[in-house]
Structure formats: structure tokens, C-alpha cells
Amino acid sequence: MEDHEIDRLLRGLKDRSTVPQPGAFESDVWRKIRQSAGWPERMMAGWHKLAPTIAWRAAPAALALIIGGISGAALSAPQSHDELDVFRANSSYLIASRIDTQEARH
Numbered sequence: 655m656e657d658h659e660i661d662r663l664l665r666g667l668k669d670r671s672t673v674p675q676p677g678a679f680e681s682d683v684w685r686k687i688r689q690s691a692g693w694p695e696r697m698m699a700g701w702h703k704l705a706p707t708i709a710w711r712a713a714p715a716a717l718a719l720i721i722g723g724i725s726g727a728a729l730s731a732p733q734s735h736d737e738l739d740v741f742r743a744n745s746s747y748l749i750a751s752r753i754d755t756q757e758a759r760h
Contacts, residue, residue: 739745 740747
């Protein structure tokens with residue numbers, strides 16, 4: 655670059671105002687304030703990104719718990735228990751009685 659080109663560019667910079675105009679400055683400040691999100695908004699945005707993947711991974715476990723709970727409730731039979739039933743050989747409190755085989759009871 656030659657000296658006269660540099661002088662011309664410097665004069666152009668000198669004539670240009672570097673102080674921001676009040677209206678433009680205020681609108682720029684408010685735009686930056688609106689664009690900056692607080693930590694709750696950032697946390698919610700992160701949660702919204704993770705929620706679908708967590709839901710798809712938790713859905714099979716939830717379904718298994720529901721089906722297991724319903725089938726367990728349907729298969730269980732109400733029994734009347736005596737307070738001294740814990741001392742009987744064929745007590746319903748025994749784990750072996752849950753297996754329901756004659757070999758396991760003896």
C-alpha cells in the first residue's frame with residue numbers, strides 16, 4: 655500500500671463517528687438482553703433435548719413393571735392367615751409353598 659492510500663483511509667476513519675447512536679445503542683442492548691437466557695431457561699432447553707431419549711429408554715422398564723404388577727395381582731390368591739401359621743409345616747409363609755411342589759414342601 656502506498657502512503658497516500660493509507661492517509662486517505664485514515665482520514666475516512668477520522669470523519670466516521672465511533673460513538674454509537676443512542677437509538678441504535680439502546681436497541682442493541684435490549685436485543686442482547688433478550689437473546690441471553692438465564693440458567694432456568696438453559697436448564698429447560700437441556701432437559702427438552704434429553705427427555706425423548708430418556709423416555710424411550712425408560713418406556714420398556716415401565717411397561718414391564720406395569721405388566722408384571724397386573725399379572726402378579728391377577729395370579730395371587732387371597733389366603734386367610736392364622737397368627738400361628740408360621741409354625742406349621744405347610745405354612746403359606748414358607749418360600750417352598752410359593753414353588754408349589756410336593757418335593758419342596760418335605
